Every structure is written in C-alpha cells, then in structure tokens.
Amino acid sequence: MSEVLERINRSFDEPEDEHDEVREYTLFIGPNHPGIEGNFALKLSLEGDTIVRAKTDGGYLHRGFEKLMEERLFMQNIAIVCRICVPDPDPNEENYARAVEAIAGIEVPERAKWIRVLVLELSRIASHLFTFGGHAGTIGLYTMPNWSIADRDRILDLFEELTGGRVYHIYNMPGGVRRDFPDGFERRVHEVMDYIESRLPDYDDLFFNNAILRKRAEGIGVLTSDQAIRWGATGPNLRAVGIPADLRRDDTYEVYDKLEFDIPTLTGGDALDRLLVRRKEIEESIRIVRQVVDNIPSGKVWNKQPNPLKWRVPAGDAYVRTESSKGEYAYYMVSDGGQRPYRVHVRGASTTHGVHILENLLVGTRIEDASQVMFSLDACPPEVDR
Amino acid sequence: MTNEQDIINRIEAAYPDAVCKKKQERRVEACLPPDRLFDFAGRMQSHWNFPHLSAISCVDWINEGEFELVYHFWSYEEKILVSAKIRIPREEARFISITELWQPAKFFERDIHEMFGVVFEGNDDLEKYILTEWEGPPPMRKDFVTRDFANRFYHFKEYEAEWMGPQQNPQAADVQGGSNE
Numbered sequence: 110m111s112e113v114l115e116r117i118n119r120s121f122d123e124p125e126d127e128h129d130e131v132r133e134y135t136l137f138i139g140p141n142h143p144g145i146e147g148n149f150a151l152k153l154s155l156e157g158d159t160i161v162r163a164k165t166d167g168g169y170l171h172r173g174f175e176k177l178m179e180e181r182l183f184m185q186n187i188a189i190v191c192r193i194c195v196p197d198p199d200p201n202e203e204n205y206a207r208a209v210e211a212i213a214g215i216e217v218p219e220r221a222k223w224i225r226v227l228v229l230e231l232s233r234i235a236s237h238l239f240t241f242g243g244h245a246g247t248i249g250l251y252t253m254p255n256w257s258i259a260d261r262d263r264i265l266d267l268f269e270e271l272t273g274g275r276v277y278h279i280y281n282m283p284g285g286v287r288r289d290f291p292d293g294f295e296r297r298v299h300e301v302m303d304y305i306e307s308r309l310p311d312y313d314d315l316f317f318n319n320a321i322l323r324k325r326a327e328g329i330g331v332l333t334s335d336q337a338i339r340w341g342a343t344g345p346n347l348r349a350v351g352i353p354a355d356l357r358r359d360d361t362y363e364v365y366d367k368l369e370f371d372i373p374t375l376t377g378g379d380a381l382d383r384l385l386v387r388r389k390e391i392e393e394s395i396r397i398v399r400q401v402v403d404n405i406p407s408g409k410v411w412n413k414q415p416n417p418l419k420w421r422v423p424a425g426d427a428y429v430r431t432e433s434s435k436g437e438y439a440y441y442m443v444s445d446g447g448q449r450p451y452r453v454h455v456r457g458a459s460t461t462h463g464v465h466i467l468e469n470l471l472v473g474t475r476i477e478d479a480s481q482v483m484f485s486l487d488a489c490p491p492e493v494d495r
Numbered sequence: 496m497t498n499e500q501d502i503i504n505r506i507e508a509a510y511p512d513a514v515c516k517k518k519q520e521r522r523v524e525a526c527l528p529p530d531r532l533f534d535f536a537g538r539m540q541s542h543w544n545f546p547h548l549s550a551i552s553c554v555d556w557i558n559e560g561e562f563e564l565v566y567h568f569w570s571y572e573e574k575i576l577v578s579a580k581i582r583i584p585r586e587e588a589r590f591i592s593i594t595e596l597w598q599p600a601k602f603f604e605r606d607i608h609e610m611f612g613v614v615f616e617g618n619d620d621l622e623k624y625i626l627t628e629w630e631g632p633p634p635m636r637k638d639f640v641t642r643d644f645a646n647r648f649y650h651f652k653e654y655e656a657e658w659m660g661p662q663q664n665p666q667a668a669d670v671q672g673g674s675n676e
Contacts, residue, residue: 168625175610176635180642211519338546341599352571359574360521428522428567428578430549441552441565456550464602494625 132156136476140169144247144480147195149463149490151483155476163471163479165464171494178453183209183283184417186450191277193455194492197236199228200433201440201455202281207362208442208453209283211427220408221285222363227298227401228271228280229363229431230394234305235264236434237387240487244384245316247480248325253316260308263301270294285411295402302395309391317388326381330470330482333378340469341461344436345386346486350378356432370397380478380485387434387487421448433458435487457492464493497573499523505543506577510535521575529581529590536566536579536593545570545577548593551603553611557637560585562613566593583613592617610635 139150148169154162174193178186190205191198203225210217238261245253265275270291272278280287316322332342334350347354353372357365373389375382414420424446430439436458445451463486470482499522503515506525513535514526527535539545549567556563559582566579583590592615594601602624604615609623612633623629632639 168627171625173634173641176641339598341548341597343547354571359571360569360576426565427518428549428552428565428576430576437549439549439567441550441567443554452552452554454550454552456552460550460602461599465599 133161138479140166142480144483145490146243146483146488147490149488149493151467151471151479153471153476153479158475158477160471160474160476160479163468165468167464167490167493169494170491174495175453175455178450180449182417182448183420183422183450186453187282188279191279193495194433194435194457194489195276196239196489197232197434198277199232199281200431200438202278203229203362203431204429204438204440205442205453206281206283207429207431208427208440209422211429212425212442212444213283213422215284215414216412218285218409218412219364219406220289221410223401223405224286224290224410225281226363226365226368227398227405228268228278228286230397230401231264231267233434234391234394234398235261237391238264240387240434240484241312241316241384244481244484245322247484248321250316250319250321253312256308256315257312260305263304267294267298267301270297282411282414284414285409287411289410298398298402302398305391306395309388312388317385322384323381325478326384326481326485327377327379329380329478330474330485331377331379332466332470336469337378340466342436342466343461344432344434344458345390346383346436346462346466348372348374349383349386351376356430356437360430362429362431368397368400380481383485383487390434419448421446422450435459435489435492436462438492455492455495457489457495459486459488459490459492462486463488463490497575499575502543502573502575502577506535509538518578523575523577524580525577526580529583532564532566532579532581533591533593533596536568536596539568539577539579540596543570544572547571548597548599548603549576551600551607553607553613553635555585555611555635555637556582557585562588562611564590564607564613588613590615594618609633612636 133154133156136153136155137150139145140148150166152164152166153160174189177189186205190201193201238257242254242257268278269275271294272280332350334352337347337350351374353374355372358372370393373386375386422444424444426443428439428441430437438458439456441454442450443452467483467486467488471479474482499517502523506513506515510527510531512528516524518524545568547569549569552565554563561582562585563580563582568577590613592604594617601618601620604618605621605624607613608615608621609626610633
C-alpha cells in the first residue's frame with residue numbers, strides 16, 4: 110500500500126514539462142455528425158477545451174464529377190453538374206451553361222437571362238434559409254431549423270412548378286432555359302416572396318436578436334479584412350469584413366446590371382456578422398426577384414442548338430464565375446472541338462472557406478464553437494470534394 | 496479603372512516573351528514561359544493590384560506530352576481576371592509552388608498533385624486529401640480511363656438472387672399467398 114502511495118506522490122512531484130505529450134489530445138468531429146455541414150471531418154488537437162490545431166478531412170462526398178464530365182456529351186453533363194452542391198445547385202448549372210456559351214459563342218434570348226436570374230436568386234434565398242437552420246442547430250436553437258426549412262419548402266414548390274425538380278433542377282441549358290413560366294407563375298412568386306418577407310421579423314425575434322445567438326456568435330471566428338483577402342475569402346464571408354465585393358456587380362453576368370440591388374456589408378467579421386450579412390442578402394434577393402417578375406420581357410426562352418447527340422463545341426476555353434450563396438463559384442472549361450468537354454475544373458466557393466480558412470479560424474476557439482464556425486463560413490463539403 | 500488593353504500592354508512591356516490576348520469582357524489570357532510564372536505572380540500581387548487568386552486549373556494535354564497550369568488572378572479594383580497559362584513537361588512533372596505568395600494556393604496545388612501527380616516544390620502539404628485509400632495512378636490524367644479500370648477490377652454479372660425467384664412469377668406468388676390464408 111505504502112509503495113503505491115509513494116509512487117503517486119512521486120508522480121505529483123515530477124515537473125509538469127514531462128507530461129507535455131499528454132496535455133494535448135486529438136478529437137474527431139464527423140464525418141457523420143449533426144454539427145458538420147454534410148459529410149466532412151475535422152481533426153482537432155485540443156488543450157483543455159481550446160483548439161490549438163485543426164485539420165480538415167474531406168473526400169467523403171467525392172464522386173469524380175470532373176472526370177465523369179469528360180466522358181459525357183455536352184448535353185448529358187447538364188444533369189450531372191447540379192449535383193455538385195446540394196443546398197445551392199443552380200450556380201453550377203449557370204456556370205456550365207455560360208461556359209459552353211462562351212466557348213461556342215451561343216446567344217441567349219433576353220427572356221432566358223431574366224429567368225436565370227430569378228432561379229439563381231430563389232436558390233440563394235433557399236440556401237441561406239438552410240444555413241440559418243443549420244447554424245441555429247449548432248447552438249441549440251431548434252425552432253429555427255423547423256421554421257426556416259419549412260419556409261424553404263415554399264421556394265422548392267416554386268422550383269417544382271417551374272422546372273419539375275425540387276432540389277436539382279436541370280433547367281439551365283446552353284442557349285437558354287428548358288421551359289417558360291407556367292400560367293400564373295408570376296403571381297405565385299409574388300405570394301411566396303411576400304410570405305418570406307413577412308417571416309423575416311419573426312426570424313429576427315426568434316433567432317437573429319436572440320440572446321443566446323448574440324452571446325454565442327459574437328466575437329467567434331473573427332476574420333480581419335486583411336486575412337480575408339490573403340486567405341481568399343469571397344461572397345458573404347468577405348462582405349462581413351466590410352469589403353463590398355460581389356460578382357453580380359463586379360463581374361456582372363446575365364441581366365444583373367439592369368437590376369437595382371444593394372450589397373449589404375458589415376464590419377465585424379465574426380460568426381454573427383457573417384450570419385447577419387446573409388440575413389440582409391435575403392431582403393436584396395427578394396427585391397431582385399420582384400423586379401425580375403415585374404419587368405421580364407416576353408419572347409422565347411431557348412435558342413435551338415444542334416442535335417445534342419452530334420453536337421460539337423469548337424475548341425477553346427473559358428473561365429466563368431457566379432456569385433453563389435456561399436461565394437465565388439467558378440468553372441474553367443476546355444474544349445478540344447469534340448463532343449465532350451476536354452476538361453472542366455470546378456472551383457467551389459468552399460474550396461477556400463472549407464479548408465484553409467476553416468483550419469485557421471478554428472485555432473483558438475473552443476470545442477463547442479467548432480460547428481458554429483463551420484456553419485458561419487457556410488462551408489459546403491460537396492464543393493470541396495466534387 | 497483600366498481596361499483589358501492596358502493590362503495587356505503592362506504585361507507585354509514587363510514580359511516581352513508573354514503572349515497576351517483579350518478573351519472576352521473582363522478576361523485576359525497571358526501565356527508565359529514556365530520560369531517567369533513565379534515572378535509574374537509576385538508582380539501581379541504586389542505591383543499590379545491583383546490580390547485574389549481565384550483558382551489554379553490543370554489540363555492534361557496528353558498528345559503534346561504537357562500539363563497546362565492556369566492561374567486565375569482577379570483584381571477587385573480593375574475588375575479584370577487574368578488567366579496566366581504555363582506548360583510543363585508531363586513526365587515527372589514538377590513546378591514551383593506559389594504558396595509563399597498566396598496561401599489559398601496550398602489547397603489548389605495539393606489537389607492538382609493528388610489528381611494529376613504534379614509535384615509543387617515549396618508546398619509543404621501535398622498529402623492526399625480525397626483519395627486517401629487510392630494506390631493507383633493520379634486519376635485525372637487522360638491515360639487513366641475509368642471504364643478500363645472498372646472492367647479490369649470489377650466483373651459484371653446478372654443479378655439473380657434466390658429470393659427473387661417466386662416474385663418474378665406472379666402465379667407462384669398467388670399460390671403462396673393463397674396457402675397462407
């Protein structure tokens with residue numbers, strides 16, 4: 110007995126440095142975890158509750174889209190690209206269609222451009238609502254996911270009516286869009302927009318002004334403007350540090366130059382501000398959708414393209430970019446004059462947010478905020494894995 | 496704000512061996528010799544106000560025996576995207592890393608290393624990210640054909656499970672159902 114006591118006493122007397130290797134421990138979050146967006150893993154090294162190092166571990170959603178696209182006809186790929194990002198699939202379709210149009214010099218009818226804007230903005234609202242739900246879930250506010258995801262369903266209803274698909278639309282095609290508005294669609298878009306707008310004050314009461322959110326998200330995962338530029342932040346994450354960069358304005362496409370909208374910015378750069386920027390973006394998107402529905406010109410929606418089974422796109426390359434709900438979404442497409450794309454490189458918005466920025470921002474935060482930081486960056490793993 | 500031609504003139508004055516052209520609105524392409532790329536990237540960032548590296552793309556031109564690396568730089572003020580293209584030999588492909596200039600390049604280079612097998616000298620993190628259990632050749636190379644790989648490593652067979660037998664025959668299912676009653 111005394112021998113044991115002696116050994117215990119001796120271990121207390123040893124200088125602390127000798128226990129250095131056991132002070133730090135590693136914890137895995139994911140790949141299947143409610144606090145992780147999609148299937149993704151974080152390997153965290155912790156000291157107590159504080160993260161000292163973080164490594165991301167992706168690949169669980171890798172489906173080889175880029176390789177697959179090289180083996181499919183140009184027309185077949187339209188059904189593939191939207192599947193790259195689940196919550197916000199339309200920027201993929203938009204990019205793919207615009208890349209082919211840029212290489213082949215295809216003209217798009219004016220009405221189709223307006224419809225594309227409508228689809229992109231509806232998708233942005235739906236994606237933001239999804240993120241609010243996810244973010245609220247990470248801090249234990251479980252009413253918000255129920256509300257926002259139920260409201261997102263109203264937008265999915267619109268998509269179903271317009272495109273036939275709720276989540277994946279396969280709607281943008283090189284040369285325009287697949288079909289025109291159904292009868293009375295404009296009225297129903299207005300109804301849904303009025304509804305979403307009427308819900309925003311409720312969201313404020315429930316979530317954005319909630320003391321729990323304010324307490325938990327303020328000052329968490331702070332990104333300075335210098336870091337944001339250096340680490341390649343884009344989209345709402347960049348606007349949350351006060352830089353009003355938006356591809357819809359700066360690298361304008363479709364008819365965004367004809368529409369009136371503001372680019373909301375905040376200066377805090379923390380998780381709360383990133384969230385609030387998205388909240389404000391919903392208002393702007395509603396504004397854009399209303400303008401589109403009210404001012405859309407009449408005309409055809411698709412310029413007929415050659416037989417898709419024999420269609421060859423001339424040799425060339427194009428780099429096209431879209432402002433997705435998560436940031437800059439880009440496609441680099443190369444054609445060698447054949448029936449299939451020679452190479453398509455997908456640059457998801459989360460390629461920088463979900464790996465480099467996330468790994469850096471997690472350092473110094475506490476374990477319970479890790480999920481929140483990931484959701485506040487809106488890092489979407491399928492975009493990283495492709 | 497400068498226009499595309501100003502950027503082209505600026506590049507051609509500094510790099511006489513560069514071939515530049517305006518691709519379309521707000522897009523400039525610059526083909527450079529590989530040894531000028533690092534210098535070019537540094538000048539883009541520090542002198543010409545292009546702070547955002549949008550992406551690095553790799554294209555496998557197998558017939559020419561070359562990899563093409565395309566660096567996309569964006570300027571928030573000029574609102575122009577410059578795509579700098581360089582070509583390196585495909586065999587034992589190596590190139591210099593630009594991670595010390597652009598931190599996001601770390602992941603883009605890691606991805607290209609994983610998918611095409613290009614080694615970036617100076618990038619300390621070229622570990623596998625997606626294909627951690629993959630031992631074969633880099634799969635995005637053109638000489639890796641997915642269909643051949645599938646045919647070599649997997650075999651196809653008709654699906655004929657025993658339990659499906661009676662269900663395929665509606666009469667047999669009826670008889671069985673009747674006996675249970």
